[in-house]
Amino acid sequence: xxxxxxxxxxxxxxxxxxxxxxxxxxxxxxxxxxxxxxxxxxxxxxxxxxxxxxxxxxxxxxxxxxxxxxxxxxxxxxxxxxxxxxxxxxxxxxxxxxxxxxxxxxxxxxxxxxxxxxxxxxxxxxxxxxxxxxxxxxxxxxxxxxxxxxxxxxxxxxxxxxxxxxxxxxxxxxxxxxxxxxxxxxxxxxxxxxxxxxxxxxxxxxxxxxxxxxxxxxxxxxxxxxxxxxxxxxxxxxxxxxxxxxxxxxxxxxxxxxxxxxxxxxxxxxxxxxxxxxxxxxxxxxxxxxxxxxxxxxxxxxxxxxxxxxxxxxxxxxxxxxxxxxxxxxxxxxxxxxxxxxxxxxxxxxxxxxxxxxxx
Numbered sequence: 001x002x003x004x005x006x007x008x009x010x011x012x013x014x015x016x017x018x019x020x021x022x023x024x025x026x027x028x029x030x031x032x033x034x035x036x037x038x039x040x041x042x043x044x045x046x047x048x049x050x051x052x053x054x055x056x057x058x059x060x061x062x063x064x065x066x067x068x069x070x071x072x073x074x075x076x077x078x079x080x081x082x083x084x085x086x087x088x089x090x091x092x093x094x095x096x097x098x099x100x101x102x103x104x105x106x107x108x109x110x111x112x113x114x115x116x117x118x119x120x121x122x123x124x125x126x127x128x129x130x131x132x133x134x135x136x137x138x139x140x141x142x143x144x145x146x147x148x149x150x151x152x153x154x155x156x157x158x159x160x161x162x163x164x165x166x167x168x169x170x171x172x173x174x175x176x177x178x179x180x181x182x183x184x185x186x187x188x189x190x191x192x193x194x195x196x197x198x199x200x201x202x203x204x205x206x207x208x209x210x211x212x213x214x215x216x217x218x219x220x221x222x223x224x225x226x227x228x229x230x231x232x233x234x235x236x237x238x239x240x241x242x243x244x245x246x247x248x249x250x251x252x253x254x255x256x257x258x259x260x261x262x263x264x265x266x267x268x269x270x271x272x273x274x275x276x277x278x279x280x281x282x283x284x285x286x287x288x289x290x291x292x293x294x295x296x297x298x299x300x301x302x303x304x305x306x307x308x309x310x311x312x313x314x315x316x317x318x319x320x321x322x323x324x325x326x327x328x329x330x331x332x333x334x335x336x337x338x339x340x341x342x343x344x345x346x347x348x349x350x351x352x353x354x355x356x357x358x359x360x
Contacts, residue, residue, distance in 0.1 A: 032359045035313060035322050036077065037331055038065040039348030045079075046347040047357075048322070050315055053333050053343040059095050062088075067110035067353055069119065071149070074358040078147075080107035080121055087121055087147060092360045103145050104157045109166045109211070109353070112149075113194060114173040119147040120192075122178070124163035144178060146197050156197050162186025166209070170240075171216035175200065177225055181210035189227065189238065203243045207231040213269045213278065214240075215293060223294065226269055226278060233265035233284050237296055247296060253285040268311045272318040277336065279321055281309040288312070288323060290339055300339045304332045313354045324351040 034056070035048040045065065047057035064082040070092070071078075077090040085106060089099040108122040123142045142163030146156040162180040169176055176194055180186035180202075187208040193200040209227030217223045225238040234250035251266060268281030271293065278291040286307045290299040306325025314321045314336070321334040324347075331351060333343035 032074070033315070034357045034359050035331075035354055036068060036070070036357050037322070037324060037347050037354045038062075038068055038079065038352050039329075039350055040064060040066070040326070040352040041349035044348050046351075048331065048345060048347075050320060050322070053345055055345060055347065057095070059090065061097075065352075066108050067122065068355045069110050069112040070355060070357045071112070072114070072116045074360045076149075077357065078110060078112070078119055080110050082106055082108075087119065087145075089152060092357075099152045101147060101152060101154055103154065105142060106163075107145070108164065111167055111169045111176070113169060114171075117149055118194065119149060120167055120169070120176050121145040121147065122164035122167045123157070124165055142180075144176070144192065158192060158197060158199065160186070160190060160199075162188075162208075166211040168212050168214050169194075170214050170222040172220050172222065175222065177212060177214055179209035179212055179227065181208035181229070189225065201243065203238070205236065205238070205245065209236070210264075211267060211269055213271050215271045215275055215278075226271070226280075228266050228269050228280070229264070231264075233282055235266065235269060235280060249291075249296070251280065251282050251285075251289050252298075253282060253287070268309060268323070270312055270314055270321075272314055272336065273316055274318040276318065279312060279314065279334075279336075281312055281323065283309050286325070288321065288334060288339075290336075302334050302339045302341055304341055305344055306330045306332045310351070311353050313356055315356070322354055324354055326350045326352060 037046045045059040046055050049056045066080045066082050068079040075092040080087050085103050087101040088097050091098050105123040108124050110121045112119050143160045144158040145154050148155045165181050167178045176192040178190040180188045187206050188202045189205045189209045190202045191200045207229035211228050213226040215224045222240040226235050228235045236245050237247040238245050265284035267283050270279050280289045286304045288302045292299050306328045308327030309323050310326040311324040312321050323332040331345040331347055332341050335342045
């Protein structure tokens with residue numbers, strides 16, 4: 001009997017130890033999570049602690065940063081710099097640049113494969129054609145630059161008609177979804193096979209897609225593409241398997257008119273990691289619209305005290321969203337379950353893209 005009690009006590013103790021270790025691991029992981037907020041104007045990025053919702057650091061010496069991603073282990077930060085047409089690599093510990101990778105043209109958004117081995121950079125059309133000067137014309141094509149993170153070199157440029165403003169990796173990493181939206185009257189969504197880095201298929205989409213979000217099925221495969229556009233205050237829903245647009249949704253901004261723009265009335269769209277909710281920015285009304293998934297039904301709206309919502313990022317637990325308010329130089333923090341703004345964080349000039357970073 002005593003032996004059974006001892007064994008039972010040991011089992012309970014072991015359970016407590018395991019629970020404590022798991023909790024400690026989770027706490028440690030949460031304590032390292034940061035939000036990096038770029039500022040398109042000025043010369044810095046701001047680092048936000050999502051536990052305190054305070055700025056805890058800055059990365060300086062940056063001009064015209066556009067897209068930003070981090071490596072899975074947090075050891076590197078990559079951002080595209082429009083002023084130099086480069087992808088800059090920062091060391092995750094020192095926050096100092098270690099490499100500047102020349103790109104094929106003017107860079108916009110960037111994304112990274114789940115294993116961290118490749119980065120894709122959207123290349124917009126560059127206005128460099130002086131053949132009809134004083135009229136300055138755009139180059140005929142943009143595309144996607146492929147960066148190998150092992151060698152930190154550009155290994156390929158996937159040329160495409162029209163410029164590329166936004167691109168998104170599918171959750172399983174098998175495809176890169178590209179919005180051909182910058183000039184050239186391309187008006188298509190393109191899927192790139194990430195194994196070969198060749199175009200797998202293109203589908204016409206009018207208006208052209210930009211920005212976008214991608215959801216997944218329970219098995220991890222790609223389910224839906226949600227595509228904003230630069231013309232309407234709304235988005236289209238495309239079934240990935242059939243490549244058909246199944247819904248066109250305009251945001252109901254009646255009573256929320258707050259004309260903060262341009263360039264586009266709706267910019268910034270993201271699926272929560274738990275795949276239950278779609279968040280859509282309205283730059284025009286300085287609000288975030290919530291839709292349930294997978295049925296894409298309206299759930300509610302969060303009005304922002306900051307103006308000009310231009311981008312967003314969502315924490316891994318699907319509980320918080322950070323919205324870049326580019327016209328008031330701050331970031332709104334939304335509580336997703338209640339759809340309420342809970343904090344406003346001052347940052348730099350014209351905050352734009354933001355991303356998650358697990359600080360090493």
